[in-house]
Amino acid sequence: MDIRQIKSEEITAAVKKLFLSCNYFIGEDIMCALENARRQEQSEVGKSVLAQIIENDKIAAAEEIPLCQDTGMAILFVEYGDRVVVEGKSFEDAVNEGVRQAYSDGYLRKSVVSDPVFDRTNTKDNTPAVIHTRIVSGNTIRITAGGKGFGSENMSAIKMVTPSYGVEGVKQFILDTVRNAGPNPCPPIVVGVGIGGTFERAAQLAKKATFRPIDTCHPDERYASLEKELLEKINKMGFGPAGLGGSTTAIGVNIETAPTHIAGMPVAVNICCHAARHASTEI
Amino acid sequence: MTKKITLPITDSDIRNLKAGDSVLLSGSIITGRDAAHKRLFELIQQGKELPVKLKGEIIYYVGPAPAKPGYAVGPAGPTSSYRMDKYAPALLDLGLKGMIGKGARNKAVIDSIVKNGCVYFAAIGGAAALIAKSIKSEELLCYEDLGTEAVRRYTVEDFPCIVAIDCQGNNVYETEPKKYCRE
Structure with a gap:
């Protein structure tokens, strides 16, 4: 070449x-998830918040403003x-x-x-x-x-989980991080998780996970099912849209993984607000 | 039911607001977030005069995006309120009547809201383009060097928010998620 x-x-x-x-333009994956969430949300306030978020994103796109x-x-x-x-x-x-x-x-x-x-x-x-x-x-x-945005970035966390804690230890840290974030990171959120690598690699993977469309899943079925299980558990916490109560606290959990050391199992959780913004190009 | 309030807010308005109420605010509010709060708090600690009057005011925790030509203001949604928790009680003690932001507050702020008869409103985080439609004009008050974090006066019309913590200390961030918790 x-x-x-x-x-x-x-x-x-x-x-x-x-x-x-x-x-200016929210991704189709996010818009679609917000529309679905509005149909399924159990709280009336939550439905109204989701409707306002959807309206907001449409205004931004139509007027080309942030x-x-x-x-x-x-x-x-x-x-x-x-x-x-x-x-x-x-x-x-x-x-x-x-x-x-x-x-x-x-x-x-x-x-x-x-x-x-x-x-x-x-x-x-x-x-x-x-x-x-x-x-x-x-x-x-x-x-x-x-x-x-940093409202959600500030709610992110990393933990050097060790192998004996297994998948339960991974789940607990992710759920604890989302619970501690509560109403602050502009729910419904996208949860980016990086597992493996080293301290900094896990954090980078977590960020990368937030950039992955939320209508995709991890290629390994075990992690794909973990993504699904975590999303269901997070939506049982009750924080809801804008943290004002409801059944939609997250619209996506994306996990990215990498090989790691025999002694370690780093887990990074990068929380992203509903304004999960990313775009790609090739030059 | 949505309650309409014309600013400046009165003590009787505040007493009638209950946590969870939807509210539309019209009139004048001031803005300020992290950096402006830090400066105001330091002046208060030093016993110096503030460059902006807080008595009777409502402060909106916001750092707007720039306005596109033809717009009164740029997108202007709320920022996370907990970062102002360290400073808020000192401002409420000086007569600030309300705060608009998003997310939970600590106990010291809630106690100060009750003690001073104030109210904390939540606006919808990330609905900046929509919220900006209710902001009709802006005027710089102080701290221009802080850029987006400068203190401004906004004239608002039917600015949408929800009473998050009322003057009795009822707190939607405590009560509402519990109703939908299935853990």
């Missing part, structure tokens, strides 16, 4: 488009073909320029501060983005991007 040259402007334009699109004011931190999962050479800016600079343009030109909120503790000054362009890159074989760049 020949080396392919891609202009950095092309990457910038693609990234800009992804962030505008995911912030569906939530928290347009999030910019996160990208990149599969970078090893036959690609970027011309012009570096790949990372090209991505950040795309984020800058989307958040500035697209009326998205700038929510990033330059230093976490001592100098919480807004960077005013929502950069830097969080970029997870994998080098893969090929001559294309595949990007899945999303804006992650």
